Amino acid sequence: MTDADVRPDDPTAAVLRVLDVEADAETPDLFHATSLAQPGGRVFGGQVLAQALLAAGRTTPAERLPHSLHGYFLRPGDVTKPIALTVERLRDGRSFTARRTHALQDGQPILSMIASFQEEQPGVEYAETMPADVPDPEDVVSALDQLGGIDHPVAKFWTQEAAFDVRHVGGSLYLDADPDPGLGRQAVWMRSRAPLPDDQLLHRALLAYACDQVMLEPVLRRAGRSWVTPGLSMASLDHAMWWHRDVRVDDWLLYVQSTPSAQGGRGLGAARVFTREGVLVATVAQEGMVRLPL
Template sequence: MTSPTPDPMAHVLGVLDVAADPDRPDAFTGASLPQPGGRVFGGQVLAQSLLAAGRTVPDGRLPHSVHGYFLRAGAVAEPIEFAVERLRDGRSFTARRTHAIQGGAPILSMITSFQEHQDGIDYQDEMPADVPAPEDVPSAFDEMGHLDHPVAKFWTQEAAFDVRHAHGSLYLGPGPRDHGRQLVWFRARGAVPDDQLLHRALLAYACDQVMLEPILRRAGQSWVTPGLSIASLDHAMWWHRDVRVDDWLLYVQSTPSAQGGRGLGAARVFTRQGVLVASIAQEGMVRVPD
């Protein structure tokens, strides 16, 4: 069995480091990671757009929310342009709109709000009890490392995050549960610099891998369902507290509804110590043959 790549996170960090355009203010250019199928990974363009917006924000302000729409599929072989629009610079909050563009057309459009640190009311929901520790849960490498298939090799050897489903994954077939509740542990496979903007962007990057899985789980489907067609449509995310993606994070996931070829996935993200660091919602197109 081939071992995972020693530091796949280093490759991701290089791609997320978008370059400023010397001829146009608030414009940046980025490349894409290779992906099975040749389409840009949605989490990548989310993270790049967030980091581009963050380059235009006053020091000391971090993103607390993002709302975006995936408009077109992106091609990994083509560069992506990131155009940032300065919507507002207030006393406490900053707002930016970012368009990620290929071939003259946006593939993602999103607004990010940033805030300087402030004290205030402080409470949170509790993390579920009796969640198995990540060391006791099989990883994607454990489940698929023996398979000689391009997709299996990608997620086990090249993926930047160690992903562990507490009650069975959907990689090779439907899960053992017929409801949409899902518990997933995540942690970066490699070192990440001590930069809170980067850690928040990497959380956005990582979550797009699993946000629509609760829909498949509740419907009794999996990633290998014949004829499955699935794509992210929009994404909303709120960071509540500082986060580190190089420590274990627990995604507590659910899905309240699916209809009309669309489904909604939701997640709360906790540290291993039970601190709620983020909440996420994503609607996706999910179609299976009749």
């Protein structure tokens, strides 16, 4: 990684530090990482997903960037324990590279991920367009403003310690349910709170980090519930991403989200990610355990 204009006390700097995975001095394709402190003491899924991707990227040619990943969250991680990232070199082809990364604590996997990397190539080019009726991010209330005055550990984490500015079009689910849940659709603007290094692998990893914050919210919205619903229990089970084009997470990105199904204590969230200019840069899907009092 290269330096960026990030103050040492900025929450973004803390994220960059934990994502700067360290290569083992003796064992090839082994990396070490730590975790951000979290309310409840569990490792944030987006963090370990990004770390696994960055470790895999350290073993691939620089001109090959990730275009897809598929990961399973297998066990809850402990933020007080180190994370070992083991990378398996599955394939090095003429255009594509495939890697499997296991994130381990106490010798047990907490995440298993396969990612595919590709060098830039010409081909057929088209993309869906961004919805035209979405307000600009400057006209949407930020979570920093909505939660900033609340004296609660979770509220403080998502404001004082948050590396991303998150703005829900039409209102968030932090404190209240959607009064008109409809089809469980939502649109969210998101941007890092500080400029970041000009490192495309890092930006793609940070997109994986950031989107894990909101991927299951459409399920809550469709169910007419909020994050403060008594008895709510949620956890990410698996995560899939496809990067279509270069992305910068220190520019505003719009997540257009939906939930096609929920059943058996599980819910599926999907998102298309657009730049402010309307360019589709990524598609994301995540299934999670969503247990609600009925």
